[in-house]
Amino acid sequence: MTELKDASLGLDVVPLAGYIGAEIRGVDLREAHEPSVVEEIQNALHAHKVIFFRDQEIGHAEQIAFARQFGKVTAAHPHEESPPEGFPEILPIDSRRYESNLGRKRTSYDSSWHTDVTALINPPAASILRADILPPFGGDTAWTNLVAAYENLPKELRDFADTIDIKHQFSTRAAAGSQRDRKVREANLVTYHPAVRVHPVTGERALFVSPGFTRGAREIRGFTPSQSEGILKVLWEEATRTEYTVRFKWAPGSVAFWDNQATSHLAISDAGHLGYDRVLYRVTLEGDVPKGVDGRSSESVSGDPFYGS
Numbered sequence: 001m002t003e004l005k006d007a008s009l010g011l012d013v014v015p016l017a018g019y020i021g022a023e024i025r026g027v028d029l030r031e032a033h034e035p036s037v038v039e040e041i042q043n044a045l046h047a048h049k050v051i052f053f054r055d056q057e058i059g060h061a062e063q064i065a066f067a068r069q070f071g072k073v074t075a076a077h078p079h080e081e082s083p084p085e086g087f088p089e090i091l092p093i094d095s096r097r098y099e100s101n102l103g104r105k106r107t108s109y110d111s112s113w114h115t116d117v118t119a120l121i122n123p124p125a126a127s128i129l130r131a132d133i134l135p136p137f138g139g140d141t142a143w144t145n146l147v148a149a150y151e152n153l154p155k156e157l158r159d160f161a162d163t164i165d166i167k168h169q170f171s172t173r174a175a176a177g178s179q180r181d182r183k184v185r186e187a188n189l190v191t192y193h194p195a196v197r198v199h200p201v202t203g204e205r206a207l208f209v210s211p212g213f214t215r216g217a218r219e220i221r222g223f224t225p226s227q228s229e230g231i232l233k234v235l236w237e238e239a240t241r242t243e244y245t246v247r248f249k250w251a252p253g254s255v256a257f258w259d260n261q262a263t264s265h266l267a268i269s270d271a272g273h274l275g276y277d278r279v280l281y282r283v284t285l286e287g288d289v290p291k292g293v294d295g296r297s298s299e300s301v302s303g304d305p306f307y308g309s
């Protein structure tokens with residue numbers, strides 16, 4: 001692997017794949033960074049879509065403090081009921097909880113490609129995930145670059161995708177009748193988002209199709225269910241082509257910081273069946289309401305915006 005000193009950023013940035021992902025070295029996330037360093041990290045985030053830090057000795061408080069340097073931090077999740085005591089911003093991704101919450105053992109809450117919480121009218125701008133307990137092998141996460149996915153479509157398909165809106169909804173994966181199942185149904189988050197969203201900072205166009213949140217409804221506004229299904233299958237496949245992805249092997253103290261406006265990710269579920277535990281902690285930054293290429297905004301069907309502080 002070639003280590004590149006990115007002169008324009010002044011950070012040690014090691015790209016990990018052709019379209020997405022870079023490891024940033026020599027930054028201690030416990031520190032309060034100068035605004036210029038925060039800006040450099042943010043630039044690296046927008047350039048590489050997901051950035052990784054290794055060997056960070058941070059806990060919940062430091063993770064939240066690091067996140068606050070980049071925006072408003074939301075509560076853990078619209079459906080989270082038991083964040084760690086004193087840390088309402090922390091979402092535990094904890095295999096030990098899923099058996100009771102979801103009715104089956106698994107290593108992450110979702111094992112499909114998704115962009116975080118796109119059932120919201122304002123999905124998070126970014127997520128920061130820190131690894132704590134990991135299986136001895138397996139349990140990696142992959143990210144895909146949705147800007148590359150959009151830009152490499154044939155022009156006719158790009159022009160078509162620019163015009164359509166897709167229904168995103170939160171499908172309960174919890175055991176029927178469980179407390180979590182009730183909570184998901186009560187909150188009932190449903191939103192139509194443009195299939196192509198314009199990034200609020202970079203102006204790039206991203207193929208915003210979040211399979212995990214659009215697979216339930218399978219609905220493109222104005223199209224029949226079978227038409228919607230056919231079109232969505234093409235777009236999901238394009239958004240998750242292997243060449244646009246990077247796969248990250250976690251170790252305790254690894255941190256991934258992704259631009260949730262330009263990526264989807266997948267928790268690779270290859271460790272749960274072996275009985276290993278996997279515990280990570282996530283925080284999310286408040287996002288804005290997506291806009292399509294013609295300036296139209298996403299439209300909420302139900303559910304409230306999710307603000308941070």
Ligand code: SIN
Nearest residue numbers: 093108141266267282
């Ligand atoms: C997430 O979807 O935010 C968590 C990903 C993972 O468990 O690897």
